[in-house]
Amino acid sequence: MSGDTETERLAELAKRRGFFSRTAAAYGGVAGFYTYGPQGAALKDNLEAAWRDRFVTREGHMEISAPTVMPEPVFEASGHLETFNDMLVECAECGASHRADHLVEDAAADVEDAEALPNREVADLLAEFGIVCPSCGADLAGEPVEEFNLMFETNIGPGDSSPGYLRPETAQGIFVEFPQFAEYARNQLPFGVAQIGRAYRNEISPRKGLVRLRELTQAELEHFVDPEDDEAPLGRVADVTLPLYSVPQQQADDGAVQELTVREAVEEGVVGSDWIAYYLGISKRWYEQIGVDMDRFRYRQHLPGELSHYASDTWDGESEIDGDWIELTGFAYRGSYDLDRHAEYSEKDYTVFKQYDEPVTVERPTVDPDMSYLGPEFGEDAADVADALEALAEREPDAFEGDSVAIEVDDEVQTVPVEHTGFAIEEVTESGEHVRPHTVEPSFGVDRLVYTVLAHAYRQDEVDGERRTYLSVPADVAPTTVGVFPLMDKDGLDDRAREVARTLRGAGLAVTYDDSGAIGRRYRRQDEVGTPFCVTVDYDTPADDTVTVRERDSTAQKRVPVADLPDTLTALRDGDRSFEDL
């Protein structure tokens, strides 16, 4: 055994076999940054492609690609400059930085959500519990707890007149360009815009490997819907079963995960938004397909205190590793928050013009104040009185039903006879209206997905009396599809095997060629990186033009003609054929 916990076993395998390891270890590394080696990068790339296929291509959404560095006004509008903070306490003794809320939660059994407390109170709790610096042991009582903004800051161009930030989520690169994307969608709601790319969180002291990175990869979809007219296509997923851990269940003494179909979840009101329910449905199928163990997966609803300021209901897709639940995906109903903010801050139009089927005639209250009366009566306040009448007519047309109306100008109430207001109800024909769409956001953390797929695929068994470790990842997600070996590195078997490898690469398959060591050892190496199929060129190959194809999980072997290999292996990878039927 190479470790006691899944996390330890995985870290060891990941480094040894090229999945991931700490960046720049030659210089001591720096917390929160990992480099994907060849196996990890291929796995990540395959998961991204699978996400694109499911959430972009098949749904008919658009995918865009924005910069990771964005100028300050974007994050003023998004609210990140003001609110994307963690609680920082610095040790006066050794200078180490820590998350004050985490220190308090670790020390005080009855404090569960210290982040929700004011800074002052958290500072008091540090003193009350006698909490010391985890790095040097010095007392932290009396140290101030401060807000630390989690965005990496930099300067664009020389000097500091143009601050820029590494985006904390890919989403803002979509929201800020909404007017253009609406144009590309020809103003037809609903439409979705997706992006896969790096995002950054300058964590105070990250510790959990791939689960808490300072530089991560997100796959986010912003689905813009008309809150009044658009309905989610629930029919497509109605019978998918969801493992739901709702707020009431979390708060109940004997609460548990409930298995409900999408239809039931919506009808019983467990999931409030049809759109969120739709994405829970298609995501569930997708997680299963890419290799997440559904016995170690749940959808957990955010508790009221956990919700972001912009979200009305959020569910997290969570996977279990070593007994901990890890957030893989957030499904948030963001309402119109983001578009509202960008409209307000940029003073540009962040709506969609929704054409009516037929032009509509509506009644609109108007005023046309008699200035020859208002002028003498109100002097220099006359214009303000006229404005106040217009605002009142729009807000409260009933106020004009009496003989006079009362309005407020500069904190003084003024009265105007209705006959001098020129009040009337006009009929106006409108061809459509401006709609501010709502946003439904499934936001996937790709690194945690990589991590979960690896953890859930890890298997050990015994083969020929020897312990074997293998990764049982789905064939179309595995970093390498085929390992090609010559049985011996001589007698022309090597040349033939190289030719086979070249042909398979030409067919677009991910191939590893390996001629070193005993054949059993080569199988084990491929087992450990999850390669679903190995092809061995042996002494029968020159005679009958067949090779051995061996399947990873069962270790079963079959003879296959060399000429059939590209099609057969492609079909096996894509699930169009099964190994048993060969």
Added chain:
Amino acid sequence: MSGDTETERLAELAKRRGFFSRTAAAYGGVAGFYTYGPQGAALKDNLEAAWRDRFVTREGHMEISAPTVMPEPVFEASGHLETFNDMLVECAECGASHRADHLVEDAAADVEDAEALPNREVADLLAEFGIVCPSCGADLAGEPVEEFNLMFETNIGPGDSSPGYLRPETAQGIFVEFPQFAEYARNQLPFGVAQIGRAYRNEISPRKGLVRLRELTQAELEHFVDPEDDEAPLGRVADVTLPLYSVPQQQADDGAVQELTVREAVEEGVVGSDWIAYYLGISKRWYEQIGVDMDRFRYRQHLPGELSHYASDTWDGESEIDGDWIELTGFAYRGSYDLDRHAEYSEKDYTVFKQYDEPVTVERPTVDPDMSYLGPEFGEDAADVADALEALAEREPDAFEGDSVAIEVDDEVQTVPVEHTGFAIEEVTESGEHVRPHTVEPSFGVDRLVYTVLAHAYRQDEVDGERRTYLSVPADVAPTTVGVFPLMDKDGLDDRAREVARTLRGAGLAVTYDDSGAIGRRYRRQDEVGTPFCVTVDYDTPADDTVTVRERDSTAQKRVPVADLPDTLTALRDGDRSFEDL
């Protein structure tokens, strides 16, 4: 006509049709940052996939993925902290920043490479030519010219004790982890490690759209080779013709591009490195395949003054747009520079252990000093004398051929009789040696590739008496493969067309559904974004289950059974069938 130059026409089309546009335009934008819209992101993604297929999968190389933010020691070692600078002059009047060397080159006809001059001299030239600030017109005479480092700087974690930089090239993320990658390659040279990802250059005042970005995408391959033993597989590309613009041709009065095969280029010594020649060969074919116009393409050798400090020979792949030549790719022979530097700065082992076929016996001079003589004779210097003898034996064994040897200890020359040195030549058996590989680097700028493919695909013709604009991009690179239209948005044609679109998406094709406007207008829209095929569901479809498939460039149309569409369109996209043969 929508513009006079290719650049103008392209910028207009790019924004209107969703290829690319300036980021955060709602807030005025910021120079050097562009967002790819749906069409541009899909095109870029397809080009990256084509690169991966050719330069990673088919070559059997590894691909990795490192962070974009890296800690300072990496860039101390790489040399970027010291040398990745441009010449900055700031206007005292308005505060605008400019590249001093560019201002001088624009003003002084006879100064071609101001970047190679010392800062002082460039400052003098600003005064001499009376150069004024391009922003406000103030005189720049007397303003200092300073080095401005082009890396974006940030801080990792709270405080400024851990500076980080946005990587200026993806390459360093590979070099710094070389020891691990060598292990994954089981110490077998040659092997290649590739990476596709963002890189950053904090340009002083970028102006040329996608050609000079502050945030860009690179696709880089670092091919590590044994400089003594490894030979490039030239046979695979020997007959590929290269358009070479060598240093002698650039310097000759009537110099021109020479068309030479790879074999000729190597035999005639025009391209000095076999490995560089190999990559020029496979790249040439690849450029052609992805849609670069080979009549507007050349390989230009770097002039001696242009070479990076680490490179012994570099060729650029260049494309022509609006009469300017744009660097698409640099093919550099970096020698062992990068691994030398990281070995020196990290004090780690950046070599490969090369096992000999058979163990080799070598003669090795050794000493075994007689301390009972050295002790009394040299007192406390005795140990230093012994060390000096050992060093001398290794360096200059011939020195031990006489009766005594002279060595230097603490600046004093000491003499020791050879009989007391224990000098001998021993036979040692070695199983291999440590080799510092050389690096061959093809480095592609993906954004410029996107730009070139678009510019070279832009066509105008006349169809049915109307002017038509279309992008003649290869089918497997086009952002969208198929446009699906109902002839009319009624009579069930719309439902049928939607079903066709869904089926085609399910087959992994990139599909756009469009039901708005006249059918001719819908064809034009797809022509403008380069969609190679359009499928129209018309009134015959319900009767005979066929649809019209229309080809972009020829505008020819054929009837195809609905059931055959997925296979037929996939084959057309992949070039396995031609439209004429349908």
